[in-house]
Amino acid sequence: MKIFESKREIAASPNTVFDTFEQPEILAKWWGPSGFTNTFEIFDFRPKGLWKFVMHGPDGKNYPNECLFAEISRPGKVVIRHESEPKFTLTVTIVESGSGSSVFWVQEFDSEEVAEAVAHIVRPANEQNLDRLVAILVSS
16 A cells, blocks of 8 residues: 655644535535546535545546545544545544644555556645645635
8 A cells, every 4th residue: 555645734723624625615616636626416424425526627637536435523534535546545634733723634545556656646736735725724
């Protein structure tokens, strides 16, 4: 297994950060790398709930995604199991900090070979995803 990790300090409370995951109209605005938009088909935000959506790339390509919410614990944790290829588990942990919240983003791929093949995309995309999260929180 291959793991990619990111951490971000965010000037917002853990509950406020958690809200950006729980509210699909907000999540759709920041989820994914820079330039991507989303269309959510199913968003059942509860443990074992299904999340089906299409990410629309800036290149005009569509990327269907199917996930399960493996674990949800307000305000500290969201675990998302990405069931479509490439398969991975994303664990987002939100911890209160002096600046508001520390957000830990840990993406664990099932296949090390696949992870190595997409590492050049995943590393910057995860940082861009967190950049977009911060931008949403700053603008609200």
